[in-house]
Amino acid sequence: GDSVTQTEGPVTVSESESLIINCTYSATSIAYPNLFWYVRYPGEGLQLLLKVITAGQKGSSRGFEATYNKETTSFHLQKASVQESDSAVYYCALGDPGTGSNRLTFGKGTKFSLIP
Amino acid sequence: EAAVTQSPRNKVAVTGGKVTLSCNQTNNHNNMYWYRQDTGHGLRLIHYSYGAGSTEKGDIPDGYKASRPSQENFSLILELATPSQTSVYFCASGDGVNQDTQYFGPGTRLLVL
Numbered sequence: 001g002d003s004v005t006q007t008e009g010p011v012t013v014s015e016s017e018s019l020i021i022n023c024t025y026s027a028t029s030i031a032y033p034n035l036f037w038y039v040r041y042p043g044e045g046l047q048l049l050l051k052v053i054t055a056g057q058k059g060s061s062r063g064f065e066a067t068y069n070k071e072t073t074s075f076h077l078q079k080a081s082v083q084e085s086d087s088a089v090y091y092c093a094l095g096d097p098g099t100g101s102n103r104l105t106f107g108k109g110t111k112f113s114l115i116p
Numbered sequence: 117e118a119a120v121t122q123s124p125r126n127k128v129a130v131t132g133g134k135v136t137l138s139c140n141q142t143n144n145h146n147n148m149y150w151y152r153q154d155t156g157h158g159l160r161l162i163h164y165s166y167g168a169g170s171t172e173k174g175d176i177p178d179g180y181k182a183s184r185p186s187q188e189n190f191s192l193i194l195e196l197a198t199p200s201q202t203s204v205y206f207c208a209s210g211d212g213v214n215q216d217t218q219y220f221g222p223g224t225r226l227l228v229l
Contacts, residue, residue: 004158038220045120045206045220046159091158101172102147102210104218106158 002027004107006092011112013082021077021110023066023092033094035068035075036104040089049077049090053097087113119143122207122221129228135194137224139207145219147212148190150174150182152203153223159206165190166212197228 006023013019027033037049037059050059055070064079075092092107120141129135141148146167151159161174163182171182179201181193194201204225208218 043222045222046208047220048217051217093158101164101166102212102218103149103161103164103174104159106151106160108156108158109153 002030002033002094002096002105004092004094004105006090006107007110009089009109009111011110012115013112014115015083016081019077019079019082019086019112021090021092021112023075023077023107025073025075025092025094027073027094027096030094030096030098032070032097034097035066036093036095037064037066037075037077038091038093038106040091040109042088046091082112082114084114120207120209120219120221122205122224124224125222126225127227129194129197129226131198131228133197135197135201135226135228137192137194137205137207137226139190139192139221140188141190141207141209141219142188143209143211143219144187145209145211146187147210148184149208149210149218150180150190150192151206151208152176152201153206154203162192162205199228202226202228 034053036051038046039049050061052059052068058067089109093104149164150162165184183191207221210218
């Protein structure tokens with residue numbers, strides 16, 4: 001089956017430093033999966049951070065970026081300068097564009113917080 | 117206004133009891149989903165639905181039933197709750213077109229004693 005592996009947290013960095021959360025995927029039955037980053041802020045439900053549906057393209061939102069790399073089957077999330085409001089749990093996910101169900105396969109999530 | 121709401125937000129149940137988790141969406145989306153999340157696991161799909169009257173098994177359906185009586189409502193039913201079903205449950209909706217975004221509720225924390 002399909003799977004997503006991401007950086008095991010928790011991850012902590014200092015304010016204004018850079019953040020990278022790694023994500024690799026295995027899509028055994030999907031030639032070109034759609035790739036997503038969702039985020040869950042404290043006390044809230046998951047919300048979409050960014051998505052990329054074309055290999056080689058980059059998605060960006062709220063200062064975060066991720067590039068769909070089919071060769072390395074990766075979709076790493078990066079931000080150049082983090083702030084307190086970025087503290088959250090980040091989930092990488094893949095989906096099959098060929099099905100009407102739009103089912104998603106999620107990674108385990110990576111909790112990020114600033115070093116106090 | 118929150119477009120996907122869940123109730124209750126927290127629930128304590130006894131082993132063998134019946135538990136119903138409710139989800140309501142105002143997005144007018146066709147698809148709805150129930151996931152659970154446990155420490156060390158990503159969100160795992162339990163059941164989903166293509167529309168009113170439809171329910172489909174996800175990846176981990178055992179021990180759960182689902183009901184979609186209307187476009188807006190999607191329930192998850194634990195007929196005989198077990199401690200292994202202690203988890204955080206998330207409902208989501210999506211329009212089912214072109215792998216569009218899923219919109220999640222805030223989650224329900226269930227503890228089965």
